[in-house]
Amino acid sequence: MTSFNVRRQRQAYPLETDSESGEDHREESWFKTLYKWIVTIDGDVELSSERGYRSIPLVSNYVFFLGGRVRSLRSTQHIWLLVLLAIVAPMVLFSIFEARKLWRTSLGYKPLVFFFYYFWAMACLFFIRTATADPGALPKNIHIAQLRNNYQIPQEYYSSISLPTPKSNVDPLSKIDIRYCTSCRIWRPPRASHCSTCGVCVMTHDHHCIWVNNCVGQRNYRYFIIFLIGTVLAELFLIANCSIHIARRSSQVPVTILLLVYACLSILYPAILLGYHVFMTGTQQTTREFLKQVHTKNPVFTKIKPAPHNPFEQGTFIKNMGSLMLQPQGPSLLGARAKHRSGDWRFYNIPEQHSFQRL
Structure with a gap:
């Protein structure tokens, strides 16, 4: 139990x-x-x-x-602590062994050092913000079917309700499905889904991210994207700083080489993930919606295709991306x-x- x-x-x-x-x-x-x-x-x-x-x-x-x-989750593997360590450790090593040497040169390297710290602070701040913010959790027990007979749920509640959209006249198959969550006892709003890890339904639920130990939903999706952008840019400036130091001093730079190798390897996953979310939002889809369409558990390396009969389609790639990434957070419904x-x-x-x- x-x-x-x-x-x-x-x-x-x-x-x-x-x-x-x-x-x-x-x-x-x-x-x-x-x-x-x-x-x-x-x-x-x-x-x-x-x-x-x-x-x-x-x-x-x-x-x-x-x-x-500040919020977190119980009974997890706490992988987010390792991610936080992976963000902080290179900054500490860079500050001890690299920053002073590059800052004191007269060759104009100060902006590179400054921008590394700036984007590192962005990545660290928005990682914490993503991990501890309300993703858009919905309250429970709003639509209870019956108060008697041991709170029975009628059989019709296990079916979905399809609502027409403004595009239904042009595309009859364009519809919005509304489902009842038997765990939370609510009719979920459009694009909301239940997260078994958090134990709640989340508005515009994209996915549950084990790296931040939180769901990525309507109220913290933009924080998640900014975290990825900050991480990629911080790694790029770390690579630039370390490469310059190695070029100027070809010997006695073991920590510099370690940081360069670390940055080259650690930039791959967040860069792929950022590109994935850019193209995903450009087709006006969340990760959860895309997984239902392609029937796979590893969507990052799956070709992204626009969803047929998508009622949320905005018409252009930029409008789709802005609609999801910059959508209003809305109030916290479970404050x-x-x-x-x-x-x-x-x-x-x-x-x-x-x-x-x-x-």
Whole structure:
């Protein structure tokens, strides 16, 4: 039994409150309040009127820090820590062994050093932003079919609903499919999908990225793209700086050679990934939509083709790319710092879903 299922059993029903005021009067020590503000791993079932960061972990796999300002995921391999180390380590070595020598020369190398630090800071900042931001998580238990009979889900909820689009007159096959999420108990908006790793549905869900330990969705997609751009440019300037140093001094440069080899190898994957997302967004597709079209688990090396009858097609490559990369973030619908009242259905788990046919 996973830790998520254990929490589901622990909080199967709303906490009972005072019948007159409707609020819970339990109090906690200042130490526990401070601890829960610093890190909230399992949520808190003792308080039913609190901020979101103390309730969201009860219905998802999120972990919050600093009062909901930073989020991560529990029970992961923490590959993102290795990625962060891979970003910081070359900067430290470059600062110790290379930066001063290049900066003090009179040959005009200072801009190269400056731009390396600038794009490195961009990559590091937006890596953290992508990893800790709300990707566009949707609240749970908004569309509950039946409150009686053990919250049964009617069989028709397992079907998708097809809505017409402005292009339906020209292309009758152009449609938008709306599906019901039996895990979150909501009708998902267009392009939203459920992430089993995070335990929530995400708006304009592109994919769950193990490298940043977070989903890439509507509210952090632009951060992810800027992170890739910053990483590629920082590696290019690192290659330029190291190449100049090796050309000027052909001996006693072991760290310079190490940094040059590292930069040449480490630039490949983010450059391929950046190119992939540029062409993907140019066809007005998310990674999840593309995977359904090509039926493969490795889309990076698969030829990208426009999706037939795509209702979101904007007409040109640039408009498509801008529509996805620069789409409005929208408000956080599951705010970690927002307050909620007692008995809020979004923050407790109901029995496992089943249909009439499964009874």
